[in-house]
Amino acid sequence: MGQLTLRIPDALGKRLKVAAGATGKSVNRWATDVLHAAVDPDLAGDEPAVLRERLARAGLLVAVELVRKSRPKTAALARARAVAGRGRRPSELVAEGRR
């Protein structure tokens, strides 16, 4: 089994650890899976990961910077959603913005 040494920014290293931790895998195992996916999307893992790899390989995905915010509390989100659903529909406002 070979070894691969990479020079990556510290911030990226931290993000990789978080991403690997979220899947319950070691960074080594997770990175290996990702590299497999780079040459065969069907080996990427779960369905969203497979789709992500396919879209990325097709050049369709955009890189998005992580946000530094906390998820709103469930009750606050539920309340806001309920209020937003009253009166003029936000989806109608989106449609108007396209005209």
Place this chain on the structure above:
Amino acid sequence: MKLYADEPGHEEVRAVETLVVSCLARVEVPSALWRKCRSGELSDTDAAVLCTAFEIDYAGTSDIAPRFLVLGVPPSLLEDAARQVAVHGLRAYDALRLASARAARETDSSCDTFACTDVTLRAAAAAVGFALLPGASVPAARPQRCARRRRRA
């Protein structure tokens, strides 16, 4: 928008596991929420809560994976959008959404469902073979943000 407002059919949309969205949504969703706020129908606090929820869904955080797969607008997609404008009589941004969905489906055939309530855009999406979300039981309003879902096999 149905992720952030309790509109008719929101349960269907929120049940979808993976949503593919155009990067145009990054501007359109906050724009609609703050517009509703300016009209007095939504408080500053509620608008901020919904915008934060959207931003986290869109980009993720160091602890939370993004909910969306975000598509850009490469030249090939613009070319297809231009064709869709001619074929279906769509507005420019709607054509971009349909072209985004077509590109996703060409890449992965399971991207076979198009989420939208705009009558014209729904008709165009159905004409090119997409299943529609919300289903026909939900009254069609004048448009809605579009997204695609990946259906489980």
